[in-house]
Each structure stands twice: as structure tokens, then as C-alpha cells.
Amino acid sequence: MKGALVPIAMLVCLTACDDMSNQAKQRHYAPAVGPAAVPSNTVEYLDRPSQAPPVTLELLERGQERFRIYCTPCHSELGDGHGMVVQRGFPPPPSYHTEHLRQAPVQHFYDVMTQGYGAMYPFADRVRPEDRWAIAAYIRALQRSQNATDGDISADRRGALE
Amino acid sequence: MPAIFRPSANLAAAVTLLALAGLGVGGVALWWLWPRTDYARHVRWPVGQPVPFSHEHHVAGLGLDCRFCHNSVEVSATAGLPPTTTCMTCHSQIWTNAAVLAPVRLSLASDTPIAWNRINDLPDYVYFNHGIHIAKGVGCASCHGEVDRMALTYKASSLTMQFCLDCHRDPGPRLRPKDQIFNTQWQRTADTASPAALMGEYHLRNGRRLTDCSICHR
Numbered sequence: 001m002k003g004a005l006v007p008i009a010m011l012v013c014l015t016a017c018d019d020m021s022n023q024a025k026q027r028h029y030a031p032a033v034g035p036a037a038v039p040s041n042t043v044e045y046l047d048r049p050s051q052a053p054p055v056t057l058e059l060l061e062r063g064q065e066r067f068r069i070y071c072t073p074c075h076s077e078l079g080d081g082h083g084m085v086v087q088r089g090f091p092p093p094p095s096y097h098t099e100h101l102r103q104a105p106v107q108h109f110y111d112v113m114t115q116g117y118g119a120m121y122p123f124a125d126r127v128r129p130e131d132r133w134a135i136a137a138y139i140r141a142l143q144r145s146q147n148a149t150d151g152d153i154s155a156d157r158r159g160a161l162e
Numbered sequence: 163m164p165a166i167f168r169p170s171a172n173l174a175a176a177v178t179l180l181a182l183a184g185l186g187v188g189g190v191a192l193w194w195l196w197p198r199t200d201y202a203r204h205v206r207w208p209v210g211q212p213v214p215f216s217h218e219h220h221v222a223g224l225g226l227d228c229r230f231c232h233n234s235v236e237v238s239a240t241a242g243l244p245p246t247t248t249c250m251t252c253h254s255q256i257w258t259n260a261a262v263l264a265p266v267r268l269s270l271a272s273d274t275p276i277a278w279n280r281i282n283d284l285p286d287y288v289y290f291n292h293g294i295h296i297a298k299g300v301g302c303a304s305c306h307g308e309v310d311r312m313a314l315t316y317k318a319s320s321l322t323m324q325f326c327l328d329c330h331r332d333p334g335p336r337l338r339p340k341d342q343i344f345n346t347q348w349q350r351t352a353d354t355a356s357p358a359a360l361m362g363e364y365h366l367r368n369g370r371r372l373t374d375c376s377i378c379h380r
Binding site: 021072073084089125 | 287
């Protein structure tokens with residue numbers, strides 16, 4: 001009898017063996033509601049109204065990085081609207097260097113990203129509010145760079161260009 | 163009484179015993195090794211998807227950044243798969259009649275997400291986090307291979323515990339500069355910062371025991 005105890009104990013231990021590779025948790029990339037909807041009575045994470053932050057070099061660098069990820073496929077690195085996807089048949093967006101967009105307030109760019117504009121889908125689900133402000137600030141800098149005047153060059157550097 | 167076995171039976175018995183032992187050892191080895199082979203782990207097998215999405219066309223062809231679609235990869239544990247609206251950002255205007263894209267349009271119209279099939283899947287008892295790896299200079303290609311050359315996405319590395327530990331023991335040589343993390347074609351060149359310099363840049367301390375069981379089995 002005593003001799004059987006050890007094998008029995010070992011058998012009991014075996015019953016606890018289970019493959020834990022797949023546990024009872026959400027298996028699919030399925031959100032609670034369909035892709036086009038937001039669950040009712042909720043606010044998007046972090047998506048509260050915000051103010052334009054002060055423009056710093058850090059903000060512009062962040063903006064440049066985000067702009068290159070999300071906007072260059074259509075608007076191109078220069079902002080002239082000849083991005084790669086446009087070359088494959090997407091309706092061309094306007095250049096950022098038109099008079100209309102150079103006069104537009106920064107808020108306008110923020111709103112276009114949040115709500116979309118015509119054929120352009122909104123980016124609110126991909127770009128966080130802080131990043132939207134950063135991109136808007138970067139577009140401002142881009143516009144300035146394409147329409148630079150003598151006054152933009154500091155006096156000590158001007159000599160190098162002449 | 164004549165002998166039942168002829169002398170040659172000695173040899174036959176020895177060979178049989180050896181063969182049996184070999185079969186036993188081989189069987190155990192196979193039972194142990196088989197799940198660890200690339201074949202059994204489905205490495206480099208394309209997985210059937212509802213839409214034959216091609217990273218080759220979208221990443222190498224159009225120059226899209228990984229984050230255009232996997233936009234939570236820098237800040238969260240999961241990289242995330244793009245929602246239907248991300249595809250429709252472009253496909254509302256181009257390839258609008260393509261039959262291959264019918265499931266995408268149907269998904270938007272019927273408000274049901276596309277269910278992609280998993281390719282890389284760790285057992286649920288392993289904790290993994292993308293954010294920390296991206297923040298500390300590990301490129302997508304170190305684990306997912308040359309995604310921009312994949313016409314159909316496949317698993318590029320075995321994702322065994324050994325695979326993780328090989329790097330956790332000494333991450334230095336596999337780190338890359340910040341601006342090359344999403345470039346799956348990047349190779350270390352002569353003027354890349356040294357492993358030690360990169361370790362310093364990302365504030366990785368050598369003494370930190372990245373191989374502790376509790377790092378991955380929480």
C-alpha cells in the first residue's frame with residue numbers, strides 16, 4: 001500500500017498539467033464597436049480640447065517627425081502636394097504654399113487633422129492632440145522656408161550667401 | 163538437443179537491442195526537438211488573410227512608415243493593427259473597384275472590423291512589450307525581419323525563449339541609432355556608433371539582469 005502512494009501522488013500532480021499558451025482572454029483584434037463608431041458616452045483617450053503650445057525647437061522636431069510619418073505620403077516632404085500616393089492616382093491636395101493656406105491660422109491645420117477635409121480622412125485616431133499641434137507648427141515653418149525673405153537671415157550669416 | 167540459435171544470432175540480438183535503444187533516444191529527441199524546429203513553429207510561412215495585404219507594396223513601394231498603420235508601437239505593449247479607416251484613407255480614392263479590397267469596403271459599410279489572422283503569437287504566459295524595445299533602440303527588423311520585402315507577411319524569427327535571451331544577455335551589438343529603428347534594411351556599418359556607445363545613449367546599464375525570469379514571466 002505504502003509503495004503505491006508515490007505513484008498515486010505523481011498521477012495527481014499530472015492532472016494540473018495544462019498548456020498555458022492560450023488563456024481565456026480576448027483573442028481577436030476586435031474592438032467593442034465597429035471601426036466607424038465610438039462607444040456611446042465616451043471621450044477619446046486624451047482627446048480633450050487643447051490650446052496651441054508655445055513654439056520651441058523641440059516641438060518643431062517632433063512635428064517634422066510626425067509630419068514625415070502621416071502627411072508626406074500625400075503632401076510630400078515639401079508640402080507641395082506631390083507625394084508618392086498622389087503619383088499613384090490619389091487626387092492631389094493643394095500646396096501648402098498657396099496664399100490661402102499661408103494666411104490660414106494654425107488652428108485651421110489642427111482642425112483639418114482632427115476632422116478631415118474633403119477627400120482627406122481625419123487623423124484624430126492616429127495623431128494625438130499634442131502631435132497635431134506639433135505638425136501644425138512644423139507646417140508653418142515649412143511655409144516660411146519655401147517663402148523665405150532676406151529678413152529671415154541673420155545679419156552675420158547674410159554675407160555667406162552673397 | 164541442437165542449439166536453437168545459430169552464432170550469428172548474437173549479432174542480430176545486439177543490433178536489435180541497439181536499434182531499440184536508438185529508436186527510444188531518437189524518439190525522445192524528436193519529441194523534444196520537433197516543436198523547436200522552424201517548421202513546426204511556422205517560421206517563414208505566409209498566413210492566409212482576408213485581404214492579401216502586401217508590406218512590399220505599401221512600405222518599399224510607397225515609402226509608408228510603419229507607424230502610419232501600427233501607430234501605437236512606440237507607446238504601448240502592442241503594436242496594433244490598422245483599423246479599416248486607415249486603409250480607407252487611401253483606398254476611398256484609389257483602387258476603389260479592386261475585388262481584392264472588397265472585404266475592406268464591406269467592413270466600412272457594415273461597420274464590422276476586419277479580423278486579421280495572427281502571425282507572431284507568443285504563449286500567453288510570456289509578457290512582451292513593444293514600447294520599451296522601440297524606446298531603447300531595438301529595430302522592428304531584429305524580430306520581424308525584412309518586412310518591407312514581404313509580399314505576404316510571415317513570421318521571420320522563431321520567437322523562442324532562446325531567441326529573446328540571445329539578445330537580452332548582450333543587447334549592445336543589436337541596438338541601432340534612433341533614426342534607423344523603422345528602417346528594416348539598415349545594416350551596421352563602420353561608422354555606426356559602437357555597441358558600448360549605443361548602450362550609453364539609451365541609458366542601458368550592463369548590470370541590469372534582463373535575463374531574470376520575472377522580466378518575461380510576470
